[in-house]
Amino acid sequence: MSDNSFKRPLRWGLVGGGQGAFIGAVHRIAARLDGQYVMVAGALSSDPQRARASGAELGLAPDRCYADYREMARAEAARPDGIEVVSIATPNHLHHPVACAFIDAGIHVLCDKPLTTTLADALDLRERVKTRGVRFGLTHNYSAYPLVRAARAMVAAGELGEIRIVQVEYTQDWLATPLEATGHVIGHKQASWRTDPALNGPAGALGDIGTHAAQLAEFISGMAPAELSADVTTFVAGRRVDDHIQVQLRYASGARGLLWASQVACGEENHLRIRIYGTQAAIHWDQEQPNELTFHPAGQPARRLTRGMAGLPSVAAEATRIPTGHPEGYLEAFAQLYRDFAQDVRDAQAGLITPARVPGLDDGVRSMAFVEAVLRSGAANAAWTAL
Amino acid sequence: MSDNSFKRPLRWGLVGGGQGAFIGAVHRIAARLDGQYVMVAGALSSDPQRARASGAELGLAPDRCYADYREMARAEAARPDGIEVVSIATPNHLHHPVACAFIDAGIHVLCDKPLTTTLADALDLRERVKTRGVRFGLTHNYSAYPLVRAARAMVAAGELGEIRIVQVEYTQDWLATPLEATGHVIGHKQASWRTDPALNGPAGALGDIGTHAAQLAEFISGMAPAELSADVTTFVAGRRVDDHIQVQLRYASGARGLLWASQVACGEENHLRIRIYGTQAAIHWDQEQPNELTFHPAGQPARRLTRGMAGLPSVAAEATRIPTGHPEGYLEAFAQLYRDFAQDVRDAQAGLITPARVPGLDDGVRSMAFVEAVLRSGAANAAWTAL
Amino acid sequence: MSDNSFKRPLRWGLVGGGQGAFIGAVHRIAARLDGQYVMVAGALSSDPQRARASGAELGLAPDRCYADYREMARAEAARPDGIEVVSIATPNHLHHPVACAFIDAGIHVLCDKPLTTTLADALDLRERVKTRGVRFGLTHNYSAYPLVRAARAMVAAGELGEIRIVQVEYTQDWLATPLEATGHVIGHKQASWRTDPALNGPAGALGDIGTHAAQLAEFISGMAPAELSADVTTFVAGRRVDDHIQVQLRYASGARGLLWASQVACGEENHLRIRIYGTQAAIHWDQEQPNELTFHPAGQPARRLTRGMAGLPSVAAEATRIPTGHPEGYLEAFAQLYRDFAQDVRDAQAGLITPARVPGLDDGVRSMAFVEAVLRSGAANAAWTAL
């Protein structure tokens, strides 16, 4: 961080993520962690009373606790001290309309993934943002881990040689039982909307975690698959979306890959793992042990690279706060997205056109194309489907 | 081991596995380890001089060092002190003719996998053995690890609930470069025959290690896939067999699986790993750390089971020689096959008809069916293929 | 967190931890992470220009960037909007005078460990705080990790039986070479003051990390040693303080322990590890993998407990922000101290007398007694020394 001059925190608002929402709390911690944002407004619930209560808990002024995101976009855009950035942490079906409201109001947007529930909506957002000139970031937070960025840089520098094999998997077990059937109970709210196609879109595990896996693989390898063959499964009886997917990948270079994602894998917590093998070396990374990356050069001992150590690519050092041996985790990586997006926004405010520091609409569009291709292939008995 | 009475070591011979052959040395150590065999004859090379030299190194009498396995079968069957058991450690294309020679001579056979190079040959052997009444074992040695047997018993006892997901992979890197092109040099002999369809059969990594992975998955899960979709790849230019396969599996129960095997995965040594997830729990096992098995019951802490610990299924204890914390490995598991097969042979000698203690012709036939299905699917752009 | 009502962030200042100081950045992130503090003042350097520059970088008003902590204590105490809490992140020799200044001004103090450079100063602080009635916390941050708190609760609940053995070690390698000799260079400033007895006190690795190890062992085991025998070593030629200590511990119960701490252990980053063995079970925890705790009940498989999982003691859940599988780390634990101390301060502001939620002066006094006992024992050729 060469520039140490004080940066006024950006005025920030949040849509969704009210009381009891895991991801809302993550957004707020991530926004606070590096001191680059100050929360001043929110549409934390569509129920006015809950919206006010949730906002009050967070110290928001009553007149900036909105029950309607459209009203929030309008009102904030009109205030001289209105928000400069909004984050969207709603169920998926609202990403598109909420994003539209703020983009149209000229407010920069940081949106949860998956970007939308359809590819068409994703393409629409991309057009809209181009027209309106705001910055748009997508919370593919795993790509903000320092060692993931190191891995990407190492691949780009040719340290693996030519890539042959991409293996990525993302496993959880929280939907191993029909949790959504008890969804009225507080705490299973998330299971309910995530398995309801109307709120979540048609992709279950695929949309929730498969997209993370796909984005991570592409982020590190620098390659998107050319075609895929997907087996899309729902194990839990009565569930309305997939809870387990297995996908064969083929790349234009001839490389091969496997991606699987499951929310019914007993004993798995939040296990996103990637292994990439090239002609000269391989790298392995595991989100549950994010402070290490192993590098496996052909014919030599494997090496354990640790976050913060000397000799890593500079992109890793820049995303690191504290020395090696002092573990950083999920919140720091999420906060890194926020820190990077703040810089994107400041560039925009200064009239600078700079490359985005965080995943954005291109990633989101490719992600939705991946989702639709997997669903299409799955419906066609795993027929090869171009991306 | 309830019966402690002394068992005269079985008279044993070896075909293949002469000077410099890795697997020949493994067979000899495994045969010796538990004291159940004494080596008295061998056809260690088809070159008479090398056959004699290899035999002399092992202390064989000169007249029992054969250059021709047919001659060996004939001569040994004719001797009053002839071999009772032969092991076959030749390149794959010889498994069938060598096995025929010894089966027909009434000698029990322990044969390296893959059983044959074609399904037809495998079926032929099965018929022949039925007719002739000898015992026939196949060296699917990984299924002889104590904790693999424990895993199988746990699955059979319902400790995982209903199985949903089978993930098995077997990775190596020794063929990441075109080693066979330098095959005349001593030491690359193995690379040469293993990549030569005439000697090895049409399946490369598939036959060599994919069959191990498939057998292990079936052994533990107790289920064979109903259909598969395979992507069969050759990464190294000029190579005449596959060196990387990725296979989607579907089971009759609705369970799903992935099997991948690669001999070009940089940094991988002999990495056979399996994870099986059921409705109630999962198990993970890794051949490179064979003395532990992790058990992941839903909603409870993962448990580390170690070879030799109290409370494991009895099949594990029976395959264990020394206490927990004193690691056993590959050779002990291989020796376990030998120990178990000795008991099979003694049963046959006593006129007892007992269930085989080691994998045999049914496994071999299913394995060859798997190989042919993968090759067929691969040739048809990964079309679903019934097994 | 049962009480969700909004808590106005506490007005907070920092002494020490200016530009380039690792621990200053940690304090600021920790203070921000849970939104319980707002930084409004600082004495970030004794050099007026640097103090102002450092403050400006952080957005402090110029008149609240102090070069003299005494002036800061006086001025802030006099303001109606003065700081309510100060954190002390200076070299050790200043802990006592800085703390005195703020305590005497009636400002709550969160102070880096080791508390002071002498036991006498530590006792003085304890008296002073009693008299003045402020809250005083000490940054024994490792005791704020959720699984460390779980471990303590498990020991207290008798899950280990009677404790027999305490093994704790804290290893680093950053002082394996005479880094302080190049101390004028930016970045080695820390090596310089930490090896200068005038700034750091007489205890090197002992004071810096040995005290953490001792506190952690006591925190989890619930026992302080009765006597110790210490070998105190300086490996790097010319170094003026110890860089490696090894201590035998005896407890009144008859339990035994070993504590060692080293800053010259090549390849070690920030490796604080503890293992406690009782008559019924053992627990192991490793700061570099802080999201897991292993529990080893006698005669049963080891169990892997993970931060956030169901069934952990409630003290662990209360110190956890995000679900299991989403790793938290060093900053979250540090922030937990801040969050807990904020509650302590609010209790004090409400006139409530509540037990401290964070380590405090009793810990600090015991820590300094430990330091002095180790130094005494070391000087007496490791003679047994009572605590």
Next chain:
Amino acid sequence: MSDNSFKRPLRWGLVGGGQGAFIGAVHRIAARLDGQYVMVAGALSSDPQRARASGAELGLAPDRCYADYREMARAEAARPDGIEVVSIATPNHLHHPVACAFIDAGIHVLCDKPLTTTLADALDLRERVKTRGVRFGLTHNYSAYPLVRAARAMVAAGELGEIRIVQVEYTQDWLATPLEATGHVIGHKQASWRTDPALNGPAGALGDIGTHAAQLAEFISGMAPAELSADVTTFVAGRRVDDHIQVQLRYASGARGLLWASQVACGEENHLRIRIYGTQAAIHWDQEQPNELTFHPAGQPARRLTRGMAGLPSVAAEATRIPTGHPEGYLEAFAQLYRDFAQDVRDAQAGLITPARVPGLDDGVRSMAFVEAVLRSGAANAAWTAL
């Protein structure tokens, strides 16, 4: 193994290690594994009936099943086909008289550690062997692991720089309860003799596993401590020998060390671990994962060395049977001692005076000196005691 000519197996006998003895079975497997020995005689029990029964189980001729080791030494020495090597696997108090009987009969001896129960006996054996000219090996089996030998070679080659710190520990839990009190039951026989000073000698955990730890540390580091300070503890009430020791070590070079050994450490199986830190690098090895050795060069990523990989010191390759990724374990290391000792014996038979390939009387003498120093220091409240 450059010399491939056939080596006639040595005629071998065993004293001790009858029915139910763990270590007897280990000796027999180790002797068989590489085909260098054939068992022809034994004194497997002092009870004539049990001696015969145990021998019969192993296929020994009835007249070579002895109940008296003196008789065995006499009779075997007198036979033209008498044993050339004897192994001693009795309780410790018999090591000295049994060894004397065979040494005096001119038979080569491979003896379990600890060598004797007193230093005087150890010195006596050393003299006797010198006089009689037989080979004498000691089963410090852990030093026969290939990666332990690699570690020793790396230290000797200066890859660690100057050694500063030696950390070695050996933990088990099988004596965490008073198992010996139930010693009449079959299976607890070992607990009974190992805790009976008359049979075991005065050193409990110290003699059984502490000596292994000390030998391993010396074997790898190439240094013996100059003085030590030991805390010797007995945790289990009524136990007559120590079950937990903690020892501070000082080396002449100024290096420091800690050695601890415990047989009451709940959850530990056979956990022998060593870490050695030098000025330039460190190495870590763990007996329960013996196929890997980690190397930690200062300022560079840690490297994972695996048994069998290219680039290891040749002493490791020579002690390796199968390729990397195919785990070897405890039995292979034990067998390595047997293989090496066979070569020592053949050298002697050929009239060659060669350096011993396995630990021997010098190791045994130093080990007994270590035991006596620890016991002396322990009795003197951990006073520093020269070695």
